Amino acid sequence: MARKTGSHSEITGPKVRAAALKLIAQHGFAAVSMRRIAEEVGVQAGALYNYTRDKQALxxxxxxxxxxxxxxxxxxxxxxxxxxxxxxxxxxxxxxxxxxxxxxxxxxxxxxxxxxxxxxxxxxxxxxxxxxxxxxxxxxxxxxxxxxxxxxxxxxxxxxxxxxxxxxxxxxxxxxxxxxxxxxxxxxxxxxxxx
Amino acid sequence: MARKTGSHSEITGPKVRAAALKLIAQHGFAAVSMRRIAEEVGVQAGALYNYTRDKQALxxxxxxxxxxxxxxxxxxxxxxxxxxxxxxxxxxxxxxxxxxxxxxxxxxxxxxxxxxxxxxxxxxxxxxxxxxxxxxxxxxxxxxxxxxxxxxxxxxxxxxxxxxxxxxxxxxxxxxxxxxxxxxxxxxxxxxxxx
DNA sequence: CATTTAACTGAACAGGCGTTCATTTGAAAA
DNA sequence: TTTTCAAATGAACGCCTGTTCAGTTAAATG
Structure with missing residues (x-):
């Protein structure tokens, strides 16, 4: 077996949710871009899609x-x-x-x-x-x-x-x-x- | 004197406000574009700027x-x-x-x-x-x-x-x-x- | 009828959007 | 040490964003 599933995921996943929560509450869903959420997490926008199917699902x-x-x-x-x-x-x-x-x-x-x-x-x-x-x-x-x-x-x-x-x-x-x-x-x- | 100030304006102005009110209430400010408001009024986006300085002012x-x-x-x-x-x-x-x-x-x-x-x-x-x-x-x-x-x-x-x-x-x-x-x-x- | 000008068009600007994906990275497993 | 693959990158996609402005239209004035 290779590395345990979600070793980083267990850290980044909650960070994505926390960043989205904070930013959406602050500015509203439509006003917050995936790139802005990614920036808050410290990651590129594409990486968010390891944790959510799309923005709506988030x-x-x-x-x-x-x-x-x-x-x-x-x-x-x-x-x-x-x-x-x-x-x-x-x-x-x-x-x-x-x-x-x-x-x-x-x-x-x-x-x-x-x-x-x-x-x-x-x-x-x-x-x-x-x-x-x-x-x-x-x-x-x-x-x-x-x-x-x-x-x-x-x-x-x-x-x-x-x-x-x-x-x-x-x-x-x-x-x-x-x-x-x-x-x-x-x-x-x-x-x-x-x- | 030329034509009375705001002959069309008196019609279009309120229509812009009414369209913005309806659409923003429905979808939220950030989710509604100036083009969408213009479409509702029946006008091009540029024409809205005869009635508002910018989106924020609206x-x-x-x-x-x-x-x-x-x-x-x-x-x-x-x-x-x-x-x-x-x-x-x-x-x-x-x-x-x-x-x-x-x-x-x-x-x-x-x-x-x-x-x-x-x-x-x-x-x-x-x-x-x-x-x-x-x-x-x-x-x-x-x-x-x-x-x-x-x-x-x-x-x-x-x-x-x-x-x-x-x-x-x-x-x-x-x-x-x-x-x-x-x-x-x-x-x-x-x-x-x-x- | 000729003139005036408010009202509007339509194209353009620079930049941002959500989303995808081939590629790279690096730490754990063997 | 080598292998493996989850995790992340970064570029690219087509489309949309707010705003500006030179140019067109048409109705009311003189």
Whole structure:
């Protein structure tokens, strides 16, 4: 046998993904060229094609990984118990997980229109799985007479928009600590569902 | 005197802006070429430069107009009275004004990173004026002992994120009428400030 | 009708784009 | 030390990019 498969690949592969993530979040998918990504990695443009079929696959891979990691982390942190505890857990999880992943969040919301229709459908499917988790919590809370809200679906979308919006302005060096942010959002989400 | 200044210009100018708005909202600023915009207008690419200094100015113009029209409309719809009435008015205004302007909203949130630093600063300044309007209402409500919330600034940003997020999923032909949407969001915003 | 000139064309510019591929490199395997 | 081949190079492909500008067109003015 010759040299182990992917001895360099194991280093360059992640570097390609990291460079693409950073640059696309910064300038947008269409504005970043393969040559610019290659430069960031320290390699010629042609070498990128050892790690991705084409530019579109690179974007899809970033977005798909983001969503699958989100769902896996959510599953690992699953909480059972009463709807109030599950709602608080969802809020805390969303903030803790999204906050250190600003670039991924940005790309996942901004670059949907640059996906091919098939790739777009897949990402939307994964996003819906996440939304449904929250919707189920809200519905259970309503059914148990604990939450008071007018429309479960709209409230779900409103909460996710509110939580995700934080990524656009939060800065680690800012006025508010992560703990404080978390507490504020837990409070606001609770109010939103009428607790 | 020769022919009136801008006899065709008055027709083509708005067509250029409309085409740019539609295409940039659809595909993103960097992904849309001047030739593609010209094609949509029914003109050669060179002719666009009778209506914009360059591509960057076209984007800035769209975003700047959007923000200035928003602020002008807000001023025209200004309400005085108690904080609760002003809060409800803000919610209703935001929804009614943003909902039929999906493309502008999309561009104004997505294409900030494609502005030059100077243009970016100007748009952010205008956005802040709008945010400050809501923040003032919240602060007045808190001072009057009517609202119960933990952090005025964060609540302001959360409300705006929640309201603006609606643009990403609302469809006129969907399950909910505009009146219903408005009522739902007025209710949610009220809950968020502890009414 | 003759003149004026705003509006537009169409070609050109220099450079960048995504992608392919024959060739070179160099470290691990034998 | 020799062999092997994954990994990377670098040039090339055809096409597209934003922008400029000399030249053409045609409608309104005098």
């Amino acid at each position: 974007l899809f891979d970033l977005m798909c990984s983001h969503m699958k990691e989100l769902l896996a982390a959510r599953e690992a942190a699953a909480v059972s118990g009463d709807p109030v505890a599950r709602l608080d857990a969802f809020t805390r999880f969303h903030i803790r997980w999204h906050l250190p992943r600003g670039d991924q969040v940005f790309i996942s919301y901004m670059e949907l229109r640059n996906l091919t229709p098939a790739n777009f459908a897949e990402i939307e499917r994964l996003r819906k799985v996440y939304e449904d988790e929250l919707e189920t919590v809200l519905q259970d809370g309503v059914d148990a007479g604990l939450f008071h809200l007018d429309d479960t679906k709209v409230t779900t979308l409103a909460i996710i928009a509110m939580l995700t919006g934080m990524s656009t302005w939060y800065r680690a060096e800012g006025r508010l600590s992560l703990d404080r942010i978390e507490a504020l959002y837990v409070g606001m989400v609770r109010r939103l569902v009428g607790i | 984007l800035f113009d769209l975003m700047c107009s959007h923000m200035k029209e928003l602020l002008a409309a807000r001023e025209a719809a200004a309400v005085s009275g108690d904080p609760v009435a002003r809060l409800d008015a803000f919610t209703r205004f935001h929804i009614r004004w943003h909902l039929p302007r999906g493309d502008q909203v999309f561009i104004s949130y997505m294409e900030l990173r494609n502005l030059t630093p100077a243009n970016f600063a100007e748009i952010e300044r205008l956005r802040k004026v709008y945010e400050d309007e809501l923040e003032t209402v919240l602060q007045d409500g808190v001072d009057a002992g009517l609202f119960h919330l933990d952090d005025t600034k964060v609540t302001t940003l959360a409300i705006i994120a929640m309201l603006t997020g609606m643009s990403t999923w609302y469809r006129a032909e969907g399950r909910l009428s505009l009146d219903r949407i408005e009522a739902l969001y007025v209710g949610m915003v009220r809950r968020l400030v502890g009414i």
